[in-house]
Amino acid sequence: MEKILFIAHTQADGTLPNAAREALSAALELSGKIAGSTLTVGLFGKDVKPAADAIAACGAASFIGVSGEQFAESRYATDAAAITALARQAGATIVVAPTTSRISRAVAGAAQRLGGRIDTHISGLDVADGAPRLQRWYYRQRMVATQSRSQRPWFLVVDVGVFPAWSGVAGSAPLQSLAVDQDTCTSRTKVIGIQSPSSDTQTIRPEAEVLLVAGAGWTKKQADGQLHIKDAEGIILDFLQKNKASLGSSKSLVDQSSEGESVLPFMSHLNQVGQTGSTPRHPKGLATCCHGEEPHAVGWRFINERRAINLDAGCGWAQGKADVLYVADAFQVMKKVNELLG
Amino acid sequence: MNGGFHIVVCGSIVPDPLQTLAPMEGATGPALKNEMMLPSVLDPWAGHSLYEAANLAKKVPGSKVWLVSLGPKAKLQQLMMSIAQKVAFELVVLDGPASGFTDSTEVAAALAGAIGSIPGLDRSRLLLFGGCASASRDAGVTMQMIGEQLGLTEQFLGVDELTVTENGALRVLERIEGGQYQVSECSAAPAVLAWATGNLPEPPNNPQIGMVNMRTIMPALQKAQTAAVGTGGISYQAVELPSQRRETRIVKDMPADDIAAEIVAWLKG
Numbered sequence: 376m377e378k379i380l381f382i383a384h385t386q387a388d389g390t391l392p393n394a395a396r397e398a399l400s401a402a403l404e405l406s407g408k409i410a411g412s413t414l415t416v417g418l419f420g421k422d423v424k425p426a427a428d429a430i431a432a433c434g435a436a437s438f439i440g441v442s443g444e445q446f447a448e449s450r451y452a453t454d455a456a457a458i459t460a461l462a463r464q465a466g467a468t469i470v471v472a473p474t475t476s477r478i479s480r481a482v483a484g485a486a487q488r489l490g491g492r493i494d495t496h497i498s499g500l501d502v503a504d505g506a507p508r509l510q511r512w513y514y515r516q517r518m519v520a521t522q523s524r525s526q527r528p529w530f531l532v533v534d535v536g537v538f539p540a541w542s543g544v545a546g547s548a549p550l551q552s553l554a555v556d557q558d559t560c561t562s563r564t565k566v567i568g569i570q571s572p573s574s575d576t577q578t579i580r581p582e583a584e585v586l587l588v589a590g591a592g593w594t595k596k597q598a599d600g601q602l603h604i605k606d607a608e609g610i611i612l613d614f615l616q617k618n619k620a621s622l623g624s625s626k627s628l629v630d631q632s633s634e635g636e637s638v639l640p641f642m643s644h645l646n647q648v649g650q651t652g653s654t655p656r657h658p659k660g661l662a663t664c665c666h667g668e669e670p671h672a673v674g675w676r677f678i679n680e681r682r683a684i685n686l687d688a689g690c691g692w693a694q695g696k697a698d699v700l701y702v703a704d705a706f707q708v709m710k711k712v713n714e715l716l717g
Numbered sequence: 718m719n720g721g722f723h724i725v726v727c728g729s730i731v732p733d734p735l736q737t738l739a740p741m742e743g744a745t746g747p748a749l750k751n752e753m754m755l756p757s758v759l760d761p762w763a764g765h766s767l768y769e770a771a772n773l774a775k776k777v778p779g780s781k782v783w784l785v786s787l788g789p790k791a792k793l794q795q796l797m798m799s800i801a802q803k804v805a806f807e808l809v810v811l812d813g814p815a816s817g818f819t820d821s822t823e824v825a826a827a828l829a830g831a832i833g834s835i836p837g838l839d840r841s842r843l844l845l846f847g848g849c850a851s852a853s854r855d856a857g858v859t860m861q862m863i864g865e866q867l868g869l870t871e872q873f874l875g876v877d878e879l880t881v882t883e884n885g886a887l888r889v890l891e892r893i894e895g896g897q898y899q900v901s902e903c904s905a906a907p908a909v910l911a912w913a914t915g916n917l918p919e920p921p922n923n924p925q926i927g928m929v930n931m932r933t934i935m936p937a938l939q940k941a942q943t944a945a946v947g948t949g950g951i952s953y954q955a956v957e958l959p960s961q962r963r964e965t966r967i968v969k970d971m972p973a974d975d976i977a978a979e980i981v982a983w984l985k986g
């Protein structure tokens with residue numbers, strides 16, 4: 376009989392991240408489909424009672440929590456200890472967790488302590504023959520596998536944007552608090568705080584409807600033989616502000632900073648999409664001045680509708696990677712787009 | 718830092734990202750078509766961690782860098798022709814698959830075993846480096862599991878910056894959500910740092926470094942242990958290429974104003 380444990384942490388404001396509510400839906404779906412399984416909710420953080428109450432009606436059989444000041448911060452030693460304690464208490468055979476930076480840092484360590492196995496970046500989950508069967512991508516989104524395991528405990532870390540976020544009425548969850556063996560919590564690490572990237576412009580918005588990708592063309596010499604970096608900067612920022620879009624970049628553009636070339640000051644490697652960058656999920660994506668080479672385009676796997684503006688009709692986007700390629704000057708087009716957006 | 722760091726970097730090969738990849742059914746599970754023939758590169762995020770390691774070792778006297786690689790010996794040897802010219806390190810080779818389809822638990826066990834038996838490694842000064850994820854399996858779990866097996870419970874994931882403070886503490890910037898960093902301070906080694914891009918460009922080739930490295934690389938390749946690493950308990954029901962290839966509509970000779978109007982209608986639609 377599978378004992379399913381859903382684990383999540385609270386955020387600074389005491390709520391669960393959206394990714395956690397999505398993973399909760401995944402755990403509920405599994406427990407609904409695996410006959411005889413039970414579902415436990417396991418939360419960790421500074422104070423987890425409000426978060427447990429917020430999902431009290433989810434249908435889990437029990438709620439366990441690890442809380443206290445030492446679990447307020449996201450830190451490997453304490454988080455790995457908390458996850459291990461929750462999984463032990465639940466006697467979990469299957470652990471479902473969201474992909475957040477906090478979970479990702481510590482969950483594999485907990486799996487190792489419990490002699491378990493772990494699969495991450497799960498992009499689909501179903502049940503076959505009474506056991507989970509998952510989908511995940513290999514070689515940076517180039518091929519997709521359907522796979523399962525017989526070992527337990529089995530940790531399943533679900534990607535963001537795959538399941539709908541659970542929603543329901545709040546209630547009072549019968550939360551059982553666990554004490555964690557303090558010997559397993561000792562740490563020499565102190566969390567100092569959160570720092571935004573070099574500029575104070577927030578350009579990465581995972582929840583945005585639209586991803587705007589800027590490529591190296593924005594900082595290359597244009598038809599008049601000149602660079603137009605200031606123009607590029609203005610056009611891109613104006614679009615982001617008007618559309619509340621998230622900003623992605625090609626590798627070439629962000630690499631220019633370490634190579635000492637002219638750069639767009641609000642961009643860093645954190646914006647990079649692709650093979651060695653991120654693979655964001657957005658309903659729409661617009662690529663500008665970006666060639667659409669394969670190492671870049673693999674980062675677009677989860678962008679549903681794709682359009683590109685490029686001067687080159689033979690660029691990568693033309694090769695089945697975008698729905699529409701506008702062969703045009705992105706400076707002209709995007710300036711006009713911004714005007715129309717008002 | 719008294720006596721410097723002992724920095725162990727875990728990193729292996731992945732297919733060159735410009736190659737087209739296709740899956741096939743191999744003898745022991747899924748594999749890539751023509752896997753042994755595909756040109757390969759140093760796994761990018763592990764590569765960044767190697768360059769960061771070398772840079773740190775230069776700054777902190779008495780430090781030393783090892784590169785521990787699990788992969789087919791012949792392909793690692795090829796890779797060394799370029800990597801060995803970039804930064805100084807001592808190579809430790811485990812001869813085995815570099816496939817993304819192997820189980821991370823088995824990979825971690827093999828690497829932890831190899832690191833545990835490096836002669837002269839001082840675990841109290843150990844910084845275990847690697848990529849935050851591979852470009853093959855892309856699981857982001859191997860470093861934590863190696864760390865656990867070596868008893869390292871100060872761990873960082875998605876690191877872009879490490880500074881050693883005046884009192885020898887490690888100040889670490891880790892990537893978190895929304896393009897932000899979590900800043901932490903760990904009082905001293907040992908620790909695990911799984912790197913993202915870091916801040917350094919790829920070092921240029923330096924034949925002198927290559928000559929020094931080669932003295933230890935060839936013996937390391939010769940005495941490489943075979944690592945029995947496989948797919949573990951994973952059963953693969955299918956591995957497929959995505960079927961979706963878009964029918965791209967290529968719009969030429971349309972005035973910029975009309976294109977803009979079409980894009981705005983699409984954005985708002």
Ligand SMILES: Cc1cc2nc3c(=O)[nH]c(=O)nc-3n(C[C@H](O)[C@H](O)[C@H](O)COP(=O)(O)OP(=O)(O)OC[C@H]3O[C@@H](n4cnc5c(N)ncnc54)[C@H](O)[C@@H]3O)c2cc1C
Nearest residue numbers: 590591592625626627649650651652664665666671686705
């Ligand atoms: C190991 C490895 C990992 C990599 N990982 C990544 C990755 O994660 N992400 C990534 O992006 N790349 C990655 N790459 C690099 C990738 O192969 C390409 O080199 C890169 O994506 C090119 O960036 P780009 O398209 O912006 O620049 P370029 O190739 O320089 O293209 C610029 C484009 O701008 C267009 N242009 C110029 N002016 C205008 C204008 N006025 N209007 C419209 N179009 C214009 C040009 O026609 C051209 O197509 C990787 C490569 C390797 C080897």
